[in-house]
Amino acid sequence: MRERLAKLLPISFRGRLALSFGTMTLVLGILVYGYVGHVYRAQLLVDRGEALHDLATAAATVLAENLHERQREIELLAATPLYRRSALDSPDLRRSLERLQHAYPAYSWIGVTDAGGVVRSATGGLLAGVDVSQRPWFINGRDAPFMGDLHDAMLLAKVLPDTGDKAPPRFLDIAAPIRDERGALRGVLGAHIHWNWASDVVGVLNPLLAVQKQRELFIADHNGQVIYPSAGARAATLPPLTTAVLDTQSRFTAALWEPDAEYVSAAVALPAEFTSALGWRIVVRQPLHVALQDVVALQRVLAVFALAIITVFLALIWWSATRISRPLEQLAGLAMRIENGEENTPLEVEARSVEVRHLIEALRSMASRLIERREALRDSNARLEHTVAARTAELEIANEELQRIARHDALTSLPNRRAVDERLHEEFIRMRRMRRPLAVLLCDIDHFKRINDTYGHALGDEVLCHVARTLQRSLRESDFIARYGGEEFIALLPATSAEEARHVADKLRRSVETHPHPLAGRVTLSIGFAVADGRHEHDKQAVREADDQLYAAKREGRNRVCGDDRGGEWPSADAHRQLHSAQ
Numbered sequence: 001m002r003e004r005l006a007k008l009l010p011i012s013f014r015g016r017l018a019l020s021f022g023t024m025t026l027v028l029g030i031l032v033y034g035y036v037g038h039v040y041r042a043q044l045l046v047d048r049g050e051a052l053h054d055l056a057t058a059a060a061t062v063l064a065e066n067l068h069e070r071q072r073e074i075e076l077l078a079a080t081p082l083y084r085r086s087a088l089d090s091p092d093l094r095r096s097l098e099r100l101q102h103a104y105p106a107y108s109w110i111g112v113t114d115a116g117g118v119v120r121s122a123t124g125g126l127l128a129g130v131d132v133s134q135r136p137w138f139i140n141g142r143d144a145p146f147m148g149d150l151h152d153a154m155l156l157a158k159v160l161p162d163t164g165d166k167a168p169p170r171f172l173d174i175a176a177p178i179r180d181e182r183g184a185l186r187g188v189l190g191a192h193i194h195w196n197w198a199s200d201v202v203g204v205l206n207p208l209l210a211v212q213k214q215r216e217l218f219i220a221d222h223n224g225q226v227i228y229p230s231a232g233a234r235a236a237t238l239p240p241l242t243t244a245v246l247d248t249q250s251r252f253t254a255a256l257w258e259p260d261a262e263y264v265s266a267a268v269a270l271p272a273e274f275t276s277a278l279g280w281r282i283v284v285r286q287p288l289h290v291a292l293q294d295v296v297a298l299q300r301v302l303a304v305f306a307l308a309i310i311t312v313f314l315a316l317i318w319w320s321a322t323r324i325s326r327p328l329e330q331l332a333g334l335a336m337r338i339e340n341g342e343e344n345t346p347l348e349v350e351a352r353s354v355e356v357r358h359l360i361e362a363l364r365s366m367a368s369r370l371i372e373r374r375e376a377l378r379d380s381n382a383r384l385e386h387t388v389a390a391r392t393a394e395l396e397i398a399n400e401e402l403q404r405i406a407r408h409d410a411l412t413s414l415p416n417r418r419a420v421d422e423r424l425h426e427e428f429i430r431m432r433r434m435r436r437p438l439a440v441l442l443c444d445i446d447h448f449k450r451i452n453d454t455y456g457h458a459l460g461d462e463v464l465c466h467v468a469r470t471l472q473r474s475l476r477e478s479d480f481i482a483r484y485g486g487e488e489f490i491a492l493l494p495a496t497s498a499e500e501a502r503h504v505a506d507k508l509r510r511s512v513e514t515h516p517h518p519l520a521g522r523v524t525l526s527i528g529f530a531v532a533d534g535r536h537e538h539d540k541q542a543v544r545e546a547d548d549q550l551y552a553a554k555r556e557g558r559n560r561v562c563g564d565d566r567g568g569e570w571p572s573a574d575a576h577r578q579l580h581s582a583q
């Protein structure tokens, strides 16, 4: 796989180095980018969650303290001498109620009942004389200071002036018993706080809920139902909040409030010492994407920063890779030149690292050793070639000598029978082509046995050599004389007619006869000749005829020449063609 990839992408060493480190840097950069982003997101979530928690705590404290103040206000008022002693419907008491309402307009109604639950005095005279004995605030307020949960207006809805609100008014009830000097119950002082009160109280926190931060504050009752913002506002349409959102144990929560809306929120219960009976919880939420929008900004900055770092790193890596690979590339180039025959190329490469310097040294000594060995090999080859040439020449000479020996008679040095056969064949072909007769002379020493017998075999040999030299001297250079066997010689005379053959034969005979051997004395020859011409179809034919003539010369008394004088005939042109095609 790697080899196939390497073939597809022939990347240089520098490229590979840069690619490896570049990839590592890129991966590292992405990991750091991801990790920093993740850590920052987690930290930011904690910060935002804590801020929401602080806000919810502040809201809960403000609400609880205000409620506590209202409760204490009613409690203290009920304990004043005016309420303990004077008639419950006295003008003074009524004025006291009006003053309180005037001082704190969130009170929609403040009234006093007698011990039986009938309203005796009230702000604006509302509900005076009405029996409220079944209302929870009266029932609970008889025994101890009481604070009732938010509820829709019952009796008051009909008598309060219309404020234009579409939803019915909602109230919080506060009540405290009115006792006389002896502690006996005289009646109950009750107040209804209009729910707008919550907006006024929480309103102090509006700057902290800043619009651009999209923080929202909710008050949920003990069932988790949102009671603030008031009915008609968007949040009032929310379903009861989930237990995850209302969890006051954890500092904050990130949860889906709506299918596509994830919020980070913090829930805080109203401080128990003041209003534990209500069980309200303050929830402050902020869309998660708004809470974490700084992460996006940071991620952008990080991305730019990481890109810049990676770019700088890549440039550094490329620079380093170039520094590392340059001497190696130069070395490879020089090694290639040496390989291509430029053996004297000096391995001069500037390298800073010890390893590369060692490599250069090793290559340098390897190259010089290789060059030495190559030169030694070249010398040895030259010597070998010289030796081979000398041996070949010697062999050729020896071969020529062998050829010569194979075709010459060792005793007389004349061509032997084998050479005769080859020459006869050549001359026969030439004879037919040139249409010039070929004379064949067979010469046999007379009574040679007697010479051997008389002078010994060694002298017989000398006589043979003597006759051979005599015959050789007597012939033309174009003629061919050879030892045909024993004391017999053969002469081939190209372009020689029967008449000329007879003449030459006689000259040979006479030449031998007239040149006696110094020891053996006079030697004679018998010669039979034949002339090969157009009649002959085979080269041996003329030799047989010459042999017949030699036999005749011996028979007729020796030292003579016998031959057929008819030689030198040629068939007509047609017959000649037929002869050729037949061959």
Ligand SMILES: Nc1nc2c(ncn2[C@@H]2O[C@H](COP(=O)(O)OP(=O)(O)OP(=O)(O)O)[C@@H](O)[C@H]2O)c(=O)[nH]1
Pocket (backbone or CB within 6 Å): 411, 444, 445, 446, 447, 448, 449, 450, 452, 456, 457, 458, 459, 460, 461, 464, 485, 486, 487, 554, 558
């Ligand atoms: N010294 C010697 N003798 C040879 C050589 N070759 C053949 N001879 C002898 O030559 C003689 C030939 O004898 P023959 O065939 O009877 O012929 P001749 O004695 O010459 O008698 P004619 O030919 O009938 O005249 C034999 O005694 C052979 O031994 C040779 O190389 N050297």
